[in-house]
Amino acid sequence: MPLRLSVVMIAKNAADLLPDCLASVAWADEIIVLDSGSSDDTVALAQSLGAQVHVNTDWLGYGIQRQRAQSFATGDYVLMIDTDERVTPELAQSLQQALASPQPGAVYSIARRNYFLGRFMRHSGWYPDRVLRLYERARWQYNDSLVHESLACEGAPVVALSGDLKHLTCRDFADFQRKQLTYASAWAQERHQKGKKASLGGIFGHTLGAFIKTLLLRGGVLDGAQGWLLAVVNAQYTFNKYTELWALNRGYSKKA
CATH class of the missing domain: 3.90.550.10 (Spore Coat Polysaccharide Biosynthesis Protein SpsA; Chain A)
Structure with missing residues (x-):
């Protein structure tokens, strides 16, 4: 069968x-x-x-x-x-x-x-x-x-x-950004519940790393204008993730 x-x-x-x-x-x-x-x-x-x-x-x-x-x-x-x-x-x-x-x-x-x-x-x-x-x-x-x-x-x-x-x-940049922010918040909430921490240096280190990884290490520059924009978007998403975790660690954001 x-x-x-x-x-x-x-x-x-x-x-x-x-x-x-x-x-x-x-x-x-x-x-x-x-x-x-x-x-x-x-x-x-x-x-x-x-x-x-x-x-x-x-x-x-x-x-x-x-x-x-x-x-x-x-x-x-x-x-x-x-x-x-x-x-x-x-x-x-x-x-x-x-x-x-x-x-x-x-x-x-x-x-x-x-x-x-x-x-x-x-x-x-x-x-x-x-x-x-x-x-x-x-x-x-x-x-x-x-x-x-x-x-x-x-x-x-x-x-x-x-x-x-x-x-x-x-397909729609504003909608995509809203989803990215939702995902970043959920990621931070999950990490916070597991006792993970974020430092100021870590926020900027991970953010810069995401930009370089997308644009250079993963060849984003070969995707033209969209490659550059995606590198920024990935860096922004990373910044949002770690900043939200940093804020949760210090009681500046609400826990889920």
Whole structure:
């Protein structure tokens, strides 16, 4: 019997993104969408496009929400994607080949092609940006991290798939900045809860390091104007993370 694939995603206010996302995985055996409390037409639209939709508004972080979404899946394998991602035809073919000849216990990495201010980046640490997204449902799941969650699969062999996952990372700069600030705050809260500290020197050291790493070490300069801008954005994000942690350490910001 052929192995079944469940495409799983979490969503909130993604009505403008869902049609293309779901169309790119329409060939899967089932599509699971866990909505986090949308105020737009995300739920109705996903249902009309053939997805199985569930709702859970008790937000405990990205990792927990992905675990909840996976709990509704019934396939042998899970492909975890986001609403702002699209599976290219080349990747779809590679995924289907992997399911036809699976390697038991292995997890599969996928190259993401990230979009930033009108350009799919080719350098800057944003390509190939491999992520672990295809895995056995009964064997693996995501960790509990509030933000920057990852698949908990330590020791598993990793198989690289061909084809790209298009990621519409930054279509609107203001919205992207708001998300970055949210991620930075969640990162700082999580680190603070673990007793981590930040110093003034550390703030500026990490910030400068992020700029240099993106622009020079990761070849951002080869991405033209977007490479320079992304280097600044990454430095800004790093500055926000460590400054928020510094403020939490000293009681200048509210704990979650």
